[in-house]
Amino acid sequence: MTEHAATRNTIQRTLVLDAVRSLRSHPTSADVYDVVSRKHPGISRATVYRNLGVLAARGDVLRVEVPGGADRYDFRNDVHYHARCRVCGAVVDVEVPEVQQLSGCAQVPDGFIVEGHQVMFNGVCAKCAQGSNA
Template identity: 45%
Template sequence: MQSRNTVQRQIVLQTVLQMHNHPTADNVYAAVAAEHPSISKATVYRNLSQLALQGEIRRVPVPNGADRFDFNTSEHYHVRCEKCGAVFDVHMPHISNLIEQVEDASGVEVQRYDILFEGICQDCRAKEA
C-alpha cells in the first residue's frame, strides 16, 4: 500500500537530510518543533518510521539505546561511542559478499542487516588522556 506524501513527512525528511549526526527521533522532533511548533511528537515519530520503511532514510538500531536515523541510505557501517553515545559512519569499503557468506554459512536468506561497532571515539579518548 502506497502511503501519502504529506507536508509533515517532507518536513521530517528535510530535517533528517540536514542533520549529519545520526539523530534520535527526539533530536529530529526538537529540530522540527523549533521551526514548526504545531507538529506533534507522534507525527514526527510516525513519519520517521514511514520514511525508513520506504527507504528514504535509514534507521540505525542501537542496542540498549534510542534508534538513530541516517540520511545516507547506501550500504555502510556504523560505530557507536560507549562513552558519549555518538554514532558515526565507518568510512571503509562495503564488504560486497558478506550476505552471500552469511547465507552460505547459515542457510538463511538474508533480507536486511545492520552492523554497529561499539568502542570509544577519539574525542572521549582524548578527554581521558
C-alpha cells in the same frame, strides 16, 4: 492506513526528512522532533515518529538500531556500517571495503532469506579518548 497514504509524500514527511538531512549526525527521533517542532510548533511528536517509521520503511532514511540506546536515523541509505562511542553515545559512519558482498557470504539455514544486515562497532571516539573519559 492505506498503502497510498503510507507512500505519498506529505508536508510533514518532507519536514521530517529535511530535519534528518540537516542534522547529519545520526539523530534520534527526539532530535528530529526538536528540529521540526522549532519550525512548526503545532506538529505532534507522534506525527514525527510515525513519519520517521514510514521514511525508514520506504528506504528514504536508514534506521540504525543501537543496542541499549535509542534508534538513530541516517540520511545515507547506501550499504555502510556504524560505530558507537560507549562514552558519549555518538554514532558515526564506518566504511568497510567489499561490504556489498557480506550478505552473500553469510551462512544461514536452508530457506532463510537474507534481506539485509547491520553491524555496529563499539568503542571510544577520538574526542572522548582525548578527554580521558574512557
